[in-house]
Amino acid sequence: MDAKKLYEYRKRGKTLTDETFLSALCYAVATNEVNASMGVICATPTAGSCGVLPGVMLAIQERLGFSDEVVINHLFTAGAFGFVIANNASISGAAGGCQAEVGSASAMAAAAITEMAGGTPRQAAHAMAIALKNMLGLSCDPVAGLVEVPCVKRNAAGASNALTAAEMALAGVESRIPWDEVISAMYQIGISMPSAIKETSMGGLAATETGLKWKKKIMEY
Numbered sequence: 308m309d310a311k312k313l314y315e316y317r318k319r320g321k322t323l324t325d326e327t328f329l330s331a332l333c334y335a336v337a338t339n340e341v342n343a344s345m346g347v348i349c350a351t352p353t354a355g356s357c358g359v360l361p362g363v364m365l366a367i368q369e370r371l372g373f374s375d376e377v378v379i380n381h382l383f384t385a386g387a388f389g390f391v392i393a394n395n396a397s398i399s400g401a402a403g404g405c406q407a408e409v410g411s412a413s414a415m416a417a418a419a420i421t422e423m424a425g426g427t428p429r430q431a432a433h434a435m436a437i438a439l440k441n442m443l444g445l446s447c448d449p450v451a452g453l454v455e456v457p458c459v460k461r462n463a464a465g466a467s468n469a470l471t472a473a474e475m476a477l478a479g480v481e482s483r484i485p486w487d488e489v490i491s492a493m494y495q496i497g498i499s500m501p502s503a504i505k506e507t508s509m510g511g512l513a514a515t516e517t518g519l520k521w522k523k524k525i526m527e528y
Contacts, residue, residue, distance in 0.1 A: 448511025
């Protein structure tokens with residue numbers, strides 16, 4: 308499994324980034340690999356994006372030494388932002404592409420860890436907006452229709468994006484486009500996307516030569 312590879316790589320200590328960053332990637336991938344193997348996960352906000360939020364929050368918990376209760380309290384922050392996104396845009400890959408799944412998860416995680424680190428509600432909202440902006444237009448194109456490729460690695464990308472957005476917000480960087488308008492833009496982009504890149508596996512990576520070969524092999528099996 309790729310999560311184990313990341314774990315072993317982190318343990319060797321010869322990495323390009325710090326332990327917190329690698330931990331977030333490792334935990335995000337591990338969670339989504341459990342989902343892909345039909346394990347029990349919490350859809351935050353969806354099964355395909357389930358690794359981002361726990362991956363990032365557990366890594367920050369270790370970094371800052373917070374109790375489980377603190378983490379749970381800040382899950383309410385993540386949930387509140389997710390609620391706003393879901394009710395004003397979408398968290399469904401079939402409706403809005405992967406921007407609505409991993410993008411939303413990344414935005415929720417960015418807001419939560421910004422608040423965990425002592426950021427203000429305004430900074431948390433800017434972190435959400437920055438993270439979501441970074442993933443606008445992301446297609447949902449699972450190979451063979453399975454939530455594995457490229458979904459698992461996109462959870463790692465979403466985790467890294469959340470950390471980036473939170474660091475920027477805590478530094479005082481603000482989104483030039485207000486957060487409510489960012490959510491609206493994501494919704495409009497989702498509407499504009501062709502169905503081939505909205506979970507149908509008819510376009511994007513799923514339609515590549517290798518993607519089609521994997522589909523044939525899996526279906527024959």
